[in-house]
Amino acid sequence: MDKIVALCKRRGFIFQSSEIYGGLNGAWDYGPLGAELKRNLKDYWWKSMTQLRDDIVGFDGSILMNRAVWKASGHEATFSDPMVECPISKKRFRADQIEPMSGTVHHLRAAVKTKSGAITPEHFQVLVPKGKPVESAQKVMRQYLTVRGYADTDILEIYSDKSEPVENTTLFNSENGAQLGEPKVFNLMLKTYVGAVESEDAITYLRPETAQAMFVQFKNVLEVARKKLPFGIAQIGKAFRNEINPRNFTFRSREFEQMELEFFIKPGTGPEWLEKWREERLAWYEAVGIPRAKIHVLTVPEKDRAFYSQGTYDLEYEFPFGIQELEGIAHRGNYDLKQHQEHSGKPLEYFDEETKTKYLAEVVEPSAGVDRTVLAILCEAYEEETVKDEESGKEETRVVLHFVPRIAPIKAGIFPLLKNKPELTTLARSIQKTLQPLMKVAYDEAGSIGKRYRRIDEEGTPFGITVDFETLEGVKETSTSATGAPIAVGDKDTVTLRHRDSMKQERIAIADLPAYLLTKVS
Numbered sequence: 001m002d003k004i005v006a007l008c009k010r011r012g013f014i015f016q017s018s019e020i021y022g023g024l025n026g027a028w029d030y031g032p033l034g035a036e037l038k039r040n041l042k043d044y045w046w047k048s049m050t051q052l053r054d055d056i057v058g059f060d061g062s063i064l065m066n067r068a069v070w071k072a073s074g075h076e077a078t079f080s081d082p083m084v085e086c087p088i089s090k091k092r093f094r095a096d097q098i099e100p101m102s103g104t105v106h107h108l109r110a111a112v113k114t115k116s117g118a119i120t121p122e123h124f125q126v127l128v129p130k131g132k133p134v135e136s137a138q139k140v141m142r143q144y145l146t147v148r149g150y151a152d153t154d155i156l157e158i159y160s161d162k163s164e165p166v167e168n169t170t171l172f173n174s175e176n177g178a179q180l181g182e183p184k185v186f187n188l189m190l191k192t193y194v195g196a197v198e199s200e201d202a203i204t205y206l207r208p209e210t211a212q213a214m215f216v217q218f219k220n221v222l223e224v225a226r227k228k229l230p231f232g233i234a235q236i237g238k239a240f241r242n243e244i245n246p247r248n249f250t251f252r253s254r255e256f257e258q259m260e261l262e263f264f265i266k267p268g269t270g271p272e273w274l275e276k277w278r279e280e281r282l283a284w285y286e287a288v289g290i291p292r293a294k295i296h297v298l299t300v301p302e303k304d305r306a307f308y309s310q311g312t313y314d315l316e317y318e319f320p321f322g323i324q325e326l327e328g329i330a331h332r333g334n335y336d337l338k339q340h341q342e343h344s345g346k347p348l349e350y351f352d353e354e355t356k357t358k359y360l361a362e363v364v365e366p367s368a369g370v371d372r373t374v375l376a377i378l379c380e381a382y383e384e385e386t387v388k389d390e391e392s393g394k395e396e397t398r399v400v401l402h403f404v405p406r407i408a409p410i411k412a413g414i415f416p417l418l419k420n421k422p423e424l425t426t427l428a429r430s431i432q433k434t435l436q437p438l439m440k441v442a443y444d445e446a447g448s449i450g451k452r453y454r455r456i457d458e459e460g461t462p463f464g465i466t467v468d469f470e471t472l473e474g475v476k477e478t479s480t481s482a483t484g485a486p487i488a489v490g491d492k493d494t495v496t497l498r499h500r501d502s503m504k505q506e507r508i509a510i511a512d513l514p515a516y517l518l519t520k521v522s
């Protein structure tokens with residue numbers, strides 16, 4: 001994981017937000033390559049949903065919504081995690097995600113002097129690994145007392161009242177052994193005020209999921225889209241959650257993007273659509289470079305499902321830090337429409353022309369994270385290989401990102417073999433101009449050709465196009481474009497096409513490049 005994080009920074013995929021000010025935990029910036037990668041991924045999702053199917057329409061809702069939405073959806077009351085705090089480091093942890101620890105727990109007592117001079121007892125528990133002396137626990141207690149405002153001279157005595165072995169407890173901070181505080185419920189929504197006055201009436205939240213706007217606008221969309229059930233509304237957008245401890249690079253962030261589909265269905269067809277969407281989504285991940293074999297489909301047991309869910313699959317990926325969720329596919333019944341109908345007083349029912357009946361549609365929701373998918377794609381694509389250098393023939397390590405071409409940030413690198421030969425550079429520039437309207441390409445003339453290949457390998461660019469002396473020999477006809485740049489037109493005018501994964505090189509006619517590359521990247 002460290003190598004992937006380092007590569008992301010080195011090559012400009014992902015940077016820490018506000019880095020020059022020490023960063024902001026849980027927020028990330030996508031650099032030039034990351035922004036392209038993320039955009040390609042979102043475009044492909046959007047295309048799969050709204051272009052390649054005719055039963056889904058697109059939507060782009062606002063981030064800020066009337067607070068009533070969050071009351072009706074249940075988020076204001078229940079979108080929370082239990083949180084515990086370390087009294088020494090003040091770090092907060094999700095109570096259900098604490099690392100279990102084993103060792104010896106010391107029940108410590110201290111006699112301390114208060115500001116008024118009175119002597120008072122203090123109690124604290126510290127867990128130390130088995131075999132560690134009690135002094136190490138006492139040291140932690142001393143830190144605890146310091147945090148509570150006692151000077152060293154106020155601490156008269158610390159002793160262990162009792163010690164006992166424990167197995168797999170989650171009551172202590174694994175970083176320092178300190179006893180964690182009582183769990184408190186912590187709402188994950190980021191609160192904000194709309195308008196000039198910071199009053200109770202002005203409160204709303206940055207949306208914690210994109211879904212609600214699609215439920216609230218169900219009737220409007222239905223009227224204009226002229227669709228019958230089953231049909232879906234698809235949306236990509238930012239969501240915000242005040243996660244207790246953001247971690248694992250971009251995996252758990254406070255600001256992230258979701259790709260959500262609300263697929264509205266007739267009552268009673270939920271189980272069938274849940275299966276269909278699981279298969280559709282697995283195929284989609286395969287198409288963006290995450291093989292089926294790397295995705296674990298978890299059938300979420302009833303006790304772990306959201307209370308409204310009638311069935312949920314979690315699609316999980318084998319990240320280097322563990323198997324974790326990429327996407328949840330849930331049959332939410334008619335919970336959302338029902339809530340909004342009740343709270344708003346506006347009918348949200350569907351009139352079924354066939355049966356001449358009115359009812360609330362149910363929904364199956366595949367909800368995926370853009371950032372988590374980008375991270376999974378990076379992890380899947382990353383490889384270190386020992387290869388023979390293409391110029392010197394010496395063995396070396398090559399770092400390569402095997403992105404599938406449709407997702408790769410840059411589709412082709414265009415290289416004149418030498419930068420001081422205008423015949424080569426002008427022709428390379430003209431190839432760049434031809435390809436630019438079709439796809440993202442990059443021109444590079446700096447360094448040896450081997451170095452340039454290594455650079456595009458690390459960036460995950462699937463094709464290298466080199467204009468070399470053989471090209472010049474082949475160029476029999478050159479005409480001039482409106483900008484004065486020469487354009488190679490002859491069938492025999494060829495360049496070297498180098499494939500990133502196999503490192504194989506072949507010759508291809510310049511005239512064939514656009515069609516060839518388009519079939520590969522689309």
Ligand code: ATP
Nearest residue numbers: 243251252253256258325326327328367368369372
């Ligand atoms: P988790 O259990 O990991 O907190 P969740 O089950 O709460 O996730 P959902 O509410 O189902 O997540 O959100 C749908 C998708 O949105 C997730 O599968 C994930 O890809 C993405 N997502 C949710 N929370 C975050 C986050 N904090 N950072 C990045 N992506 C997130």
